[in-house]
Amino acid sequence: MPAILEARDLVKRYPVGPRAVDALRGVSLTVDEGEFVAIMGTSGSGKSTMLHLLGGLDRPTSGEVVIDGVNISRLDDEQATLTRRAKTGFVFQFFNLIPLLTVAENVALPFVIAGESWAQHRARVDELLEMVGLAEKAAHRPDQLSAGEQQRVALARALATEPAILLADEPTGNLDYTTGTEILDLLWDSSERLGQTIVLVTHAAHAAAYADRVLVVQDGAILDEIALGRRRDHEARPLIARLAALGL
Amino acid sequence: MRLGDVAWRGLAARPLRTALTVLGVALGVAVLAATLIASQATTETVRRAAQELYGSAELRVRAFDAEGFTPRSVTMLRQIPGVLNAAAVSEKRGQVAVEPDRVFPMLLLGLDPADEELIRPHRVASGTFLDPGQPEGVLLTERWARDNGFGIGDELLLNGRRQGVPPVRVVGLVADTGFGALASGSVMVLNRPFLANAFEIPVPVRYVDLQLAPGRGDEVQAAIDAGFTEPFVIETVADAELQLDRAQAGFAGLAFLFSIVALAVGAFLVANTLGMTVAERTREIGLLRAAGTTSRQVLGIVLRQGAFLALAGSVAGVLLGMLVAVALIAFLQSTRAVLVTGVPFHPGALLLAALLGIAVTLAAAALPALAAARVSPLDALRPSRQPGRRLGDRLPWMAALVGGAVLLGLLAYPLDRGRGSPAGVLLGAGILLAGTLLAAVLLQPTSVVVGRPFEWLFGAEGLLGRANLGRDRVRTALTVGALTIGLAAVVALGSVSASARATADRWVTSILPGGYGVRLGVADEVDAIRPTIEGITGARLATPIVETPAVVIRGGAAHEALLAGIDPTVFQDEGALIFTQGRRSAAFEALRRGGAVLVPEPVAVRDGLSVGEGIEVALPGEPSHRLEVAGVVAYSLPSRGADGALLVSLAEARELFGVTRGELWAVARQPGVPENTFRSAVMETALGLGGQALTAADLADELGRTLGRLVGLFDVLALLAVLIGGLGVVNTLAMGVGERAREIAILRSHGMTVGQVQAMVVAEAAIIGAVGGLAAVGIGLLVAWTTVTLAGPREFAAGLALPWGVLAAVVLLGIGVASVAGIYPARAAARTSITENLRHFE
Numbered sequence A: 001m002p003a004i005l006e007a008r009d010l011v012k013r014y015p016v017g018p019r020a021v022d023a024l025r026g027v028s029l030t031v032d033e034g035e036f037v038a039i040m041g042t043s044g045s046g047k048s049t050m051l052h053l054l055g056g057l058d059r060p061t062s063g064e065v066v067i068d069g070v071n072i073s074r075l076d077d078e079q080a081t082l083t084r085r086a087k088t089g090f091v092f093q094f095f096n097l098i099p100l101l102t103v104a105e106n107v108a109l110p111f112v113i114a115g116e117s118w119a120q121h122r123a124r125v126d127e128l129l130e131m132v133g134l135a136e137k138a139a140h141r142p143d144q145l146s147a148g149e150q151q152r153v154a155l156a157r158a159l160a161t162e163p164a165i166l167l168a169d170e171p172t173g174n175l176d177y178t179t180g181t182e183i184l185d186l187l188w189d190s191s192e193r194l195g196q197t198i199v200l201v202t203h204a205a206h207a208a209a210y211a212d213r214v215l216v217v218q219d220g221a222i223l224d225e226i227a228l229g230r231r232r233d234h235e236a237r238p239l240i241a242r243l244a245a246l247g248l
Numbered sequence B: 001m002r003l004g005d006v007a008w009r010g011l012a013a014r015p016l017r018t019a020l021t022v023l024g025v026a027l028g029v030a031v032l033a034a035t036l037i038a039s040q041a042t043t044e045t046v047r048r049a050a051q052e053l054y055g056s057a058e059l060r061v062r063a064f065d066a067e068g069f070t071p072r073s074v075t076m077l078r079q080i081p082g083v084l085n086a087a088a089v090s091e092k093r094g095q096v097a098v099e100p101d102r103v104f105p106m107l108l109l110g111l112d113p114a115d116e117e118l119i120r121p122h123r124v125a126s127g128t129f130l131d132p133g134q135p136e137g138v139l140l141t142e143r144w145a146r147d148n149g150f151g152i153g154d155e156l157l158l159n160g161r162r163q164g165v166p167p168v169r170v171v172g173l174v175a176d177t178g179f180g181a182l183a184s185g186s187v188m189v190l191n192r193p194f195l196a197n198a199f200e201i202p203v204p205v206r207y208v209d210l211q212l213a214p215g216r217g218d219e220v221q222a223a224i225d226a227g228f229t230e231p232f233v234i235e236t237v238a239d240a241e242l243q244l245d246r247a248q249a250g251f252a253g254l255a256f257l258f259s260i261v262a263l264a265v266g267a268f269l270v271a272n273t274l275g276m277t278v279a280e281r282t283r284e285i286g287l288l289r290a291a292g293t294t295s296r297q298v299l300g301i302v303l304r305q306g307a308f309l310a311l312a313g314s315v316a317g318v319l320l321g322m323l324v325a326v327a328l329i330a331f332l333q334s335t336r337a338v339l340v341t342g343v344p345f346h347p348g349a350l351l352l353a354a355l356l357g358i359a360v361t362l363a364a365a366a367l368p369a370l371a372a373a374r375v376s377p378l379d380a381l382r383p384s385r386q387p388g389r390r391l392g393d394r395l396p397w398m399a400a401l402v403g404g405a406v407l408l409g410l411l412a413y414p415l416d417r418g419r420g421s422p423a424g425v426l427l428g429a430g431i432l433l434a435g436t437l438l439a440a441v442l443l444q445p446t447s448v449v450v451g452r453p454f455e456w457l458f459g460a461e462g463l464l465g466r467a468n469l470g471r472d473r474v475r476t477a478l479t480v481g482a483l484t485i486g487l488a489a490v491v492a493l494g495s496v497s498a499s500a501r502a503t504a505d506r507w508v509t510s511i512l513p514g515g516y517g518v519r520l521g522v523a524d525e526v527d528a529i530r531p532t533i534e535g536i537t538g539a540r541l542a543t544p545i546v547e548t549p550a551v552v553i554r555g556g557a558a559h560e561a562l563l564a565g566i567d568p569t570v571f572q573d574e575g576a577l578i579f580t581q582g583r584r585s586a587a588f589e590a591l592r593r594g595g596a597v598l599v600p601e602p603v604a605v606r607d608g609l610s611v612g613e614g615i616e617v618a619l620p621g622e623p624s625h626r627l628e629v630a631g632v633v634a635y636s637l638p639s640r641g642a643d644g645a646l647l648v649s650l651a652e653a654r655e656l657f658g659v660t661r662g663e664l665w666a667v668a669r670q671p672g673v674p675e676n677t678f679r680s681a682v683m684e685t686a687l688g689l690g691g692q693a694l695t696a697a698d699l700a701d702e703l704g705r706t707l708g709r710l711v712g713l714f715d716v717l718a719l720l721a722v723l724i725g726g727l728g729v730v731n732t733l734a735m736g737v738g739e740r741a742r743e744i745a746i747l748r749s750h751g752m753t754v755g756q757v758q759a760m761v762v763a764e765a766a767i768i769g770a771v772g773g774l775a776a777v778g779i780g781l782l783v784a785w786t787t788v789t790l791a792g793p794r795e796f797a798a799g800l801a802l803p804w805g806v807l808a809a810v811v812l813l814g815i816g817v818a819s820v821a822g823i824y825p826a827r828a829a830a831r832t833s834i835t836e837n838l839r840h841f842e
């Protein structure tokens, strides 16, 4: 499989007062097309920073990110944004939705942002809502939904344009186990059916167990890489054992 | 740390917002201070001008009719015991030319320099005063000379002068007060003997000013009453003051209206800003409450913020107001619409402006302060502010605020000495403010419709921009309201002045049949002049309008009136005069038969006259004649008071009242003769007669000019209010952008470009502007309609005229101002960091 996402020696340094914090200290990685990768690590280890750089939301202090052959670290903001629009979808932990827009409008947002009429994509929006099981709530406002439902809407939106890469930052962090599992199953489905590349940030082993490969991050660097292979049962025990071996 | 520090830190944490709000209050107070100063300046100038016009003279004896006083009468006045000095003044409306095509209508005044020096000060700014040894020397007002490019030593020609009369030469320039205050400064002061003989028809003495020995006033009056045979009126400096004041076009009242508007906008801004701050800090306030802060203490914190804004804004506003006043007065001087010189900085006016500013600001702060006091400790635990707060909750408060502002205006009004009706002014202000509230309530449904074009124009950004307006309806409503008020004032001004102009057109065409005229400057024998005027090339007809001062006897007392003679047949055939009572044909038939009179509407209304009733009309000192009212007309020729002339037939004027001389001729053009050719022909003949050519259009322009200039001034004040409203837009949008940082980050992460984010904010601003502009059109027209409907029947007889250009301009202005105001918040939105705002919660 060809690499769709590549990071080369990423460093991210935040100036904090007179000193500087190195959130990432030279991270290199490659994600193949269709691969499901999880990034694990303790709070503050640099997971979100890494995901943001991979998705082109921010620029590294040094190093490069290549998305589908495009080196976005060398693009200006406008070009980087357009690349992001074309190639990626994001799901975050909290408050993913625009409170003023209905569920359907939120899902249609990527089309609207791209300047397309959303009537044109009505069928696609319905299909996505059907997929996440929220067809009935299309006209609801986000604050009328439960946290799990909100997260399903966010996922539907991230998948709306069928982006090559889906980046999710602790999408289940705010949910109970069952609801979280529904989200993870949806991610798995789209990986399976669409062959979508998925990068999932999580600190929960049962979530990381959906991945083909797990990157363990500590102190801004990749500590280890655990290859699980594609598995339908998402069994977490082998992963937990490997993590324990690492002393985590 | 004391609790009070929380208030200061709250303001300091948002320096831009605080600064904009202080600026908004300051602008409101500045407009108030400036208008107070300006109206004080006009009052003082009027008083001073009247005093300078009289100098040390106590009495003015004015000739009652156009013939003026004979030299014998002047001598007789001079010799009355108790009269120390007497100064005779002659007067003619004339024209002065430099080249044949540069002609200026001017008021020509003839003075005797030796007498003048004893009676009144003439403030010669440069050059010298008149000198009898240099008979052709004249004075001009400094400003007029400068505006028209004249200086000392320049020569000018009197149009219509006798053969052999030399050009006059400017020897001095005088200040704008005294005689310079007359005729908006278009005044030429000449040596009286020179002026008397400069034209074929001698220019008579119109009045004599008398300086009296102390305590001899009654004695002198008695002597005049007993010994004087020619008809006369006695006037005092108070009359002059009243007359000058009448020409101020209701300046003070209107100015006050606008300052209240500006202040109200400032209040909107304060209510909005503090409201936003409170909303933003709901969580913090909840924490303070949870930690044991009482709701009174919380109230105190917000009120302290309000007090700071009030104090800082008012002090800055008073200082700014002094600058604005200087500019305002300079502008008023340049328009000549209002008589004003000097800038009086009375501490009282400045203090009043500051106090009003503080009071209104504090009242506006009370609203958010109470909202803050109601925050419960539980609010600290809620995850986020709920969008779309209800408008109804705060509506009563806003209504109370508006009522309070209007009431404060009512309290302050008498201090402002306005002569316009305070009720009318307050009604205007009330409609403006109430309408704005209504617009705020209707904002949501309106924005859905108004937002459409923007959604089409801006696409996704327009849609999101419009949706954002629904986030905090109260805030949006206040923002739109603040912007609307000033724009509505512009609309109201525009339509009132368009209505006045339409009425002026109707008036002029109704009293000048044929649309062209010749004004001779001095009355002359109708029969002698007729051939000349009828001889104008291309004239279809010419008809004289004769005038004589008369008295109407009413309730046993004689009242001054103007009687005019017209040709009923010509007026009827030409469709002149607008009848508000009586049948047109019957009325003209009655005039032809004799014994009938047409009365102008204001007279009919005041005296309760209707068709068929009789009135007694007389020349002073002569037996009266009973005339039957044959009709009531909407407009008549202007008289010295506000009444307008009584109209009889030419024959009646001649036979009953012996009037055979007329100053005004109406002329009609033959069909097929080009307008320009005819106008030149009329002009040539008028100049030959030492008079002035008139056209209905020019006259209407002239009538509309003063109003137009005042409207220009008030437009400037209203635009200041729009500017304050614009500050509100900056505040609101900047706040909204700050609040939505996370949403913007989400949008950006989904591929929204920086340009799209900016467009979204600007679209939101533009929709605010469009809604504000459209609401302003509705409210402004309502104000104008009320003004037109409530005003006297004469002022706006043509009804409400719609100034389409102004209406369109106001909507565009609203969109423009709001869009510009959106630029800063748009840039702030564009700078929103994606990662920082995503990180917040993770």
Ligand SMILES: Nc1ncnc2c1ncn2[C@@H]1O[C@H](COP(=O)(O)OP(=O)(O)O)[C@@H](O)[C@H]1O
Residues within 6 Å of the ligand: A014, A015, A016, A021, A022, A023, A041, A042, A043, A044, A045, A046, A047, A048, A049, A050, B836, B839, B842
């Ligand atoms: N804007 C910032 N300024 C300073 N330090 C930051 C900033 N963002 C992140 N950090 C620091 O970088 C490190 C990594 O943060 P993050 O990537 O959010 O960790 P994670 O998502 O794994 O919890 C942390 O120590 C955090 O404090």
Ligand SMILES: [Mg+2]
Residues within 6 Å of the ligand: A047, A048, A049, B842
């Ligand atoms: Mg994180």
